[in-house]
Amino acid sequence: MNIDRLMADIKKLGNIGYEEGKGTSRMAYSEAFFKGRDFVKFLMEEAGLVTHIDAVGNLTGVLEGTDSKKIAIGSHIDTVPNGGMYDGALGVLAGIEAVRVLKEMNYQNKHTIEIIAFNEEEGNVVGGTFGSKAFAGAKLEESMIEKMAEYGMTVSDFNSSVRKGEDYLAYLEYHIEQGGILEKTNMEIGIVPGIFGIIRYRVVVSGVTNHAGSTPMYLRHDALEMACNIITDAYDMARRKNNTMVCTIGVLNLEPGAVNVIPGKAEFIIELRDKDMIDMHEVIEELQQKHAGENIEMTKIIEQENTICSPELTAVFKECAEKLGYKETTVYSGAGHDLINTSMIMPSALLFIPSVNGISHHKDEFSKEEHIEKGTMVLIEAIKTIDGGNLDENKNY
Ligand SMILES: [Zn+2]
Incomplete structure (x- = not known):
């Protein structure tokens, strides 16, 4: 050539x-x-x-x-x-x-x-x-x-x-x-x-909005704190599942979104990509099981084989x-x-x-x-x- x-x-x-x-x-x-x-x-x-x-x-x-x-x-x-x-x-x-x-x-x-x-x-x-x-x-x-x-x-x-x-x-x-x-x-x-196939889930975590100064830590229902636990688990589960899966949270919105207010709502999107769909579905299931009973709504928005x-x-x-x-x-x-x-x-x-x-x-x-x-x-x-x-x-x- x-x-x-x-x-x-x-x-x-x-x-x-x-x-x-x-x-x-x-x-x-x-x-x-x-x-x-x-x-x-x-x-x-x-x-x-x-x-x-x-x-x-x-x-x-x-x-x-x-x-x-x-x-x-x-x-x-x-x-x-x-x-x-x-x-x-x-x-x-x-x-x-x-x-x-x-x-x-x-x-x-x-x-x-x-x-x-x-x-x-x-x-x-x-x-x-x-x-x-x-x-x-x-x-x-x-x-x-x-x-x-x-x-x-x-x-x-x-x-x-x-x-x-x-x-x-x-x-x-x-x-x-x-x-x-x-x-x-x-x-x-x-x-x-x-x-890679792709799965995206929208996750909405509901807490209680309140004053950032007068609400002690033990009385809070902070949506972001709950969201952080879910996000950390998602990363860990994806890493543990196999050595190809990638997990990305590229969007995170908080409401009301003020420095001195405890977030009452956290919304983010979990994206998983991997060589087959089975492992990704399993990660989502594990995540749902671990956080069952919390105020979380998980909705699938994309599934591309x-x-x-x-x-x-x-x-x-x-x-x-x-x-x-x-x-x-x-x-x-x-x-x-x-x-x-x-x-x-x-x-x-x-x-x-x-x-x-x-x-x-x-x-x-x-x-x-x-x-x-x-x-x-x-x-x-x-x-x-x-x-x-x-x-x-x-x-x-
Ligand atoms: Zn190209």
């Missing part, structure tokens, strides 16, 4: 929507987004791909094979406001580089290869993973329909963008880790068995990384990706490379050139393996 060529593409795309000191802002349907997509379309066509843009703005480039069944390689080209230049863009541009390399080595692809640049993965405009939701025919949320109208799109535009899973042999997504595990463990490649990547395809990534002699390890994805949607209709697999300092969604997002090169090499090897039909269905990752 030609790492200089790929790095130049990453930098050129990263400069579209870039502002000094702030980072890259290429939100879906913005002027910068369309400019960036034009650039990626140009690269695809230059590499000999036949391009297409669907009604919600996903860009695809196809290299015909003798077998119409497709191997898709994709990610997204939109960014968060003031984001970096690797999140999403890497997977799309490395896919184009893979096609260029295969052509240069006169590789005759049996299966049709499709590079996908999904739109609006980040969700700051219409909703999270909107482009791949349309592509995979996932459920369209009410809030998305309203936002779509603002950009001149209708439900039929969404429906017209739906693809058939049976047309695809595989979907491969190559992405930066956006966390610090690979760097911390000195690994070059992350093999991803799945994406975890995603399991295709074991066969994941094993291909692992074998290719091993064959190339790269240091690889298993790492779950704590962040959502377009693969959540593609995996509902076709076998899908996710490949990570380290993020320096684990930083992402920020101007300082950075991945080393040597890792970008190695990840792309794994991707190219995987495409060849899958295209050659050397999939072992009995292989269980």
